[in-house]
Amino acid sequence: GRYFASIVGFRFLNTRVLSIPIPFHINFEELNLRFYVRRKGPEGWRRGVVFVKELVPRWAIATVARLVYNENYAALPMTHQITPDASQNLDIRYRWRLGQAWNQIHVTTQGEAVYAAEGSEEQFITEHYWGYAAQRDGGTVEYEVEHPSWRVWQVSHSQLECDVAALYGAQFVAPLSQKPSSAFVADGSAIVVRQGKRI
Numbered sequence: 356g357r358y359f360a361s362i363v364g365f366r367f368l369n370t371r372v373l374s375i376p377i378p379f380h381i382n383f384e385e386l387n388l389r390f391y392v393r394r395k396g397p398e399g400w401r402r403g404v405v406f407v408k409e410l411v412p413r414w415a416i417a418t419v420a421r422l423v424y425n426e427n428y429a430a431l432p433m434t435h436q437i438t439p440d441a442s443q444n445l446d447i448r449y450r451w452r453l454g455q456a457w458n459q460i461h462v463t464t465q466g467e468a469v470y471a472a473e474g475s476e477e478q479f480i481t482e483h484y485w486g487y488a489a490q491r492d493g494g495t496v497e498y499e500v501e502h503p504s505w506r507v508w509q510v511s512h513s514q515l516e517c518d519v520a521a522l523y524g525a526q527f528v529a530p531l532s533q534k535p536s537s538a539f540v541a542d543g544s545a546i547v548v549r550q551g552k553r554i
Contacts, residue, residue, distance in 0.1 A: 360390040360407075360530065361480060362515060364449030364460050365543060366435065384433045386410045386449055386460070388523055391479075392487060394497070394554075403485035403497070408523060410451055424488050424496065424551065445508070447540060458517040464540050468506035476537045477507045488551070498551035505541040513538035 364386045387409040393400045409428045411417050417428035432452040439445055444466075450459040471477035482504065488496045513535065519528045 358390070359480070359536065360388065362386065362388050362460060362517075362531070364435070364447075383412055383416065384435050384449060386433070386451060388527070391483060394485070394487070401485045401497075402483045403487050404483050405487050405489075407527075424498075425490050426488050444511070445540065453518055453522055456518065458522070459514075461512070461514045461516070462510045462538060462540060463512040464508035465511040466509055468508045468540075468542055470504055471507050477539050477541075480537070480539075481505050481507065481541050486548075486551075490553070495554050496551040497554045499549040500546060501549070502544050502546040505543060507542070508540040510538050510540060 364384065366382065366384055368382050370381050370383070388407040389404045390407065392403050392405055394403060395401070406426055409417075409420070409426060410431050410433065411420075411428060412430065412433040414430040417430040420426050420428040434450045436448045436450075437445055438447075445464040446461075447464070448459050448461045450457050452458070471481060484500050484502075486498050486500055488498075490496060515531065515535075517531070519531045523531070
């Protein structure tokens with residue numbers, strides 16, 4: 356089989372924790388490195404993600420995520436920029452400052468957004484509805500993520516500018532230095548993250 360890891364940048368909008376908005380922590384960027392897993396559930400295979408590291412711009416968000424989910428969150432200065440051109444293609448950048456240097460992912464969309472084709476790599480990447488987080492005692496928490504299917508744009512340009520060794524460790528330098536198997540933009544939607552359960 357094939358194994359995938361992804362670097363994903365996105366925005367949380369109108370974020371609520373237990374249905375309660377947290378002042379000054381409602382809209383913010385996130386960037387994460389993730390890989391993909393599956394686990395057999397009563398209904399069949401559950402396709403899930405495991406996060407290697409997640410970046411957010413506010414220390415309070417990172418602290419709560421570490422305490423509640425035991426996820427590997429870090430807080431760094433972050434910005435994003437989304438600029439349409441005359442043809443309505445989008446120039447998208449997510450930037451984060453590591454030490455004194457700004458790192459970024461940068462893509463330029465091409466064409467119209469369409470729903471990912473059945474069996475495509477885009478569908479595989481976007482349609483994982485379970486998350487898994489290792490716990491301090493060696494156990495694992497499984498949580499369900501609900502969202503509709505997303506439309507995706509293809510891209511004419513993609514670039515990762517990152518001190519991979521400093522951010523993720525030397526073991527990720529070689530795989531993240533290769534040309535990506537795919538790069539695309541998803542339109543996103545409202546999502547619900549269910550309470551996790553130990554497995």
